[in-house]
Amino acid sequence: MANRNNKQRSRVVNDTHCTSFKVCKLVKLPRITPPADLYAALNNTSPQNNKLYNSYVNFINYLPHIKKIDTKYYSVLFRMLLYLEEHELQLTVTRHNLKNQKLKHVSGKFRITVPTLDEDDPFITIGDELTIHSKDLKHSYDFKIINIIQKEVYVAISDEFPISQLLENKVDISFHIVNWPLRCYHYVLDNMCHYNLENLINPKINTDHYTLSKVDLDWVHKSIANNEEQKTAVKNILNSSSYPAPYIIFGPPGTGKTTTLVEAICQIRKEYKSKNILVCTSSNAAADEITRRLLHLLCHKDVFRMYSSRKCCSDVDEQIYPISNFINDMVIYLPKEIFIWKKIVISTFVTCMRLVNLKLQNDHFSYIFIDEASQNIELESLIPLVITKNRTEATSHVQVVIAGDPYQLGPVITCKKIEHLLGRSLLERLMECEPYQKVNNKYNSRYITKLIHNYRSKEAIIYTSNKEFYEGDLLCFKKENTHSIISNWPTFSEKTFPVLFIEVKGEEIRTPRASVYNEREITAVRVIVKKLMNSKIGSREIKGEDIGILTPFKQQKIMIERYVQSNNITVGTIETFQGQEREIIILSTVRSKIFEHNNKRHIGFLSNPKRFNVAMTRAKDLLIIIGNPHILREEKYWYTVWQYCEKNNATIFVE
Template sequence: MANKQRSRVVTKTHCTSFKVCKLIKLPRISPPADLYAALNNTSPKNNKLYNGYVNFIDYLLRMKKIDTKFYLILFRMLLYLEEHELQSRYNLKNQKLRCVSNKFEIIVPTLDKYNPFITIGDEVTIQSKDLQHSYNFKIINITWKKVYVAISDEFPISQLLENEVDISFHSVNWPLRCYHYVLDNMCHYNLENLINPKINTHHYILSKVDFDWVHKSVANNEEQKTAVKNILNNSSYPAPYIIFGPPGTGKTTTVVEAICQIRKEYRSKNILVCTASNAAADEIAKRLLHLLPHKDIFRMYSASKLSSDIDKQIYPRSNFINDMILYLPKEIFIWKKIVISTFVTCMRLVNLKLQTDHFSYIFIDEASQNIELESLIPFIVTNNKTEATSHAQVIIAGDPYQLGPMITCKKIEHLLGKSLLERLMECEPYQKVNNKYNSRYITKLIHNYRSKEAIIYTSNKEFYESELLCFKKKNTHSIISNWRIFSEKTFPVLFIEVEGEETRTPCASVYNEREINVVRAVVKELMLSKIGSRKIKGEDIGILTPFKQQKIMIEKYVESNNITVGTIETFQGQEREIIILSTVRSKIFVHNNKRHIGFLSNPKRCNVAVTRAKDFLIVIGNPLILREEKYWYTLWQYCKENNATIFVKNIEVFNI
């Protein structure tokens, strides 16, 4: 049954009325031999090239930003360094193999199911140190941190079991191959207006004609209305239009409103929506299905997606047929008016060879969460090489002050980890002039519909120039009843000061036992309390922490209450009535004579963490440590000024 549910490309036997779009095959791009030697400190073939690569890598580490004149070579090198770091993270030395049911079992301590590099079907090279032989195998199963490879009946198993071995993984790594494909094909297209936009000198006047707005909230929001009108009128073309959406300001609502208005005004125009995650793509699809004819909407999933995971509303409008994946042929695909996909799945459109003007609008959502080359995939796959110009108005929605893409090679994170959105906002059309953005190119949404004013205070002050306006009314009654500490308070933030001790695991993650105990105690009390007049349920609570080990350990204690526990990265884009944030950190580090708090020194991590709560934010941490960084200090000081801090010396005396 599981095999039937797993998505596969449909063959003619599954659906005789459709042709099947062949899968695009992307080759693995390997670094030049001397670059590989420079990365691994091994013997070079050409000393001059080797030394050149060493110097170039050193230059990359000191480079402040990407120079668009050297765009292709710089990004190519960055991808090589990132892949090398990923490879090094998982390769193993001096291991003893174990045989389980005619399979080799390999324990990989660094394996992470939330950000997988190793997948089923990848190759593994096992080299016997004593026998000086190497053997290649295929991964057939992965269970948590255990990887299993198939062994043929004729294989001399005992030879590898008796000796220590070195193990190296050769990942298919489809996303990295897509990024190389983008670089390989950029020379065929004129993307100058996309990667290095300039101000258009042509006269433009914002239309004063009002629309029949789909969302009542948009009708009362001048910033959202301005953005939608300018998008429909292609005000920034050929440059992208940016929807700068701080947390809770209705970014997705603005995107959905714009799509609906395009469909009403321009029935013949096609729209492509690309997002960094399936969750974001599904959210847009569900909202559109409530507002537009279902026949207009097509949600395209990847071949790895399980039919059992697809929302029932979306399933009939997706590329699933009889629980199998179908990639539509061009003759059918071109009739789909709104196509919604993740960036990487969008690569499937390459085979269709669409006309350059097929899509009139391309929306890039969650634009801060993916590397720049990922954001360029839609333009490479929807342009025709015979015409070197994109005809689409590009709309980029996101927030440059929220967390960006995950980069393994920390030395180049400042370059490869900068999203297209973040870099564009440094360009002239998107800069403030006389303290105002040019609405022809960018709109900053400023009405926060999610959180109480006190909850967004820190982010508003530190990141958004105190421009955010809180839509929610201030509390006049207690937020949490039945809980002694909070039953008479109206301030929606509580800072619980805990002098815990962080412990590092062999996998390099960190946990804090004392903070875990405080989290348990807080959850216990919350589950016996009310928010307003309503009893608090597990679904109302989210628990955030920066460290995976802390997440794992907290999860053990709260899973029966149906409470979501996640890292800050996984919670980006989500919200809950009540958020409990366990910061874990109890040490200060010094690097290049500068004091910092490691992982938590990233201001974007702080911004995301403190903006997920709607009604009540509880922060658990050590202020003596956290206040080393001004963002955390601002939060703690604000709580202190509002009598919203309590100090816990011993959990035993913390009778909550």
């Protein structure tokens, strides 16, 4: 929930070029407020009804003990989870509130210095709101944030505000989250009862006879002809083999999930000219990637990329711009008369909510593709299903395709006591349902295909993840370089293995904002980067674009970034690197302490197996892990990779 798109930070929203021209009506969703006694229970205030108040308190305390969401209590339980998450988000935002501040007027905007604001803070973003309260004027004014530069927040001023009076007096400033996604999720819950979604949230095996077509297709991607799993998935999607249940593409890292999705869309377009397709993802980056690939393969007039009104034209790929809803640098939401002619529509889930007012026919979309399905909460995945149905019709004619990897990181939930419930994706829950379970150690390809050919990484790089998460099924098709990248380094001349564990016994230091950094590991990163920039991959010199530096902690990321800016190297947290890849990955683990909770020893943030899996699967040619093995091997996954490196003479101790 906290991983909202921050791409627009440090950019002023230009009202002329980034305003939404609303050709179709905007969706109006009511603000959702929890029941009074639940609000009292969350804020520890006086209840209206003591009995109801105590029931809410007991329920909230019991939530950590609920293992999964029973479909019988689906709506009620999810509603409560959303209330708790919004409450936690608001608490997080209020830590930035300010008292007795003097406003600064800069070029028609108020500039507010927020000392507590971190770089890339996920909770305060452009488009959020704040309230300025003047005690002297005894009045409050609401503003929208239009730009954020480091610790400076800028808000737009209209003519109606008494600028001079606000500048003369000290004011209090309070921040508020714009809970549009949460309101979308409440909308899904409000409307689920009107639609038959039982086959989606609780699918069953279809007893009707079905046989996979043996006729080969004219493959758009010729490589698919030699990949049985991809071929099976595309054919079954084309024939709606799992209908009315969703079809799942289980795509471990580097196995061609996006290629399979794009191939399926192209084959549908070739076979069924009249059928419409909706593609939804949780991020603009993923939606843009699919769009770019489709534009290389299909007629451009068939592809329509729908952006949010908060998207700025300057951030749009020039290749995508002509087929998007940007017209004269303004976002336009098309009226129904024009929209229905768009054959392939690509959008994020939340932007897709704009289609509600179009009141499309129940069978307008024949296929709905949900990509990055492990990265969003279940209710987010249901948005395209609810908004594209007509209440007057009882059945759905759409084949849903869900693609993702349940062993990679899911959505970020702010309220930790409900993370195990609200932070679980639809994909993860569906894979526990009967149609997607293994029988005799095999998946039923009518409902699910697991892609197993890894085209990204050398075999040694994916060894640990393959063993721990993918049952050893992954087959490596990455061509091995005969020349090791690090063989010409004097210290590492004997190290030819593509995974290197550099043992550094540094000390993690915690900042006032609770993030941590490790100076000795930062030094190690600097040394390694310098060596890499003087090395080659085969006969090609290594460039900054070939290198990615990962770390679990934001402060470590910030401090490393200061040293490598001139080299064009990407530095990021593990979360931000999900879905990305680089020839070389340097992973700084930072951790130097072992923690204990409920008599169980752990290494905190790094104990999350999904975080480990993402970190281990970004590299193509070389993975360098920097850390203290005596700390890391407390967790079995880290112990496995360290042991694997030691066995292959790929560990080195640095003083």
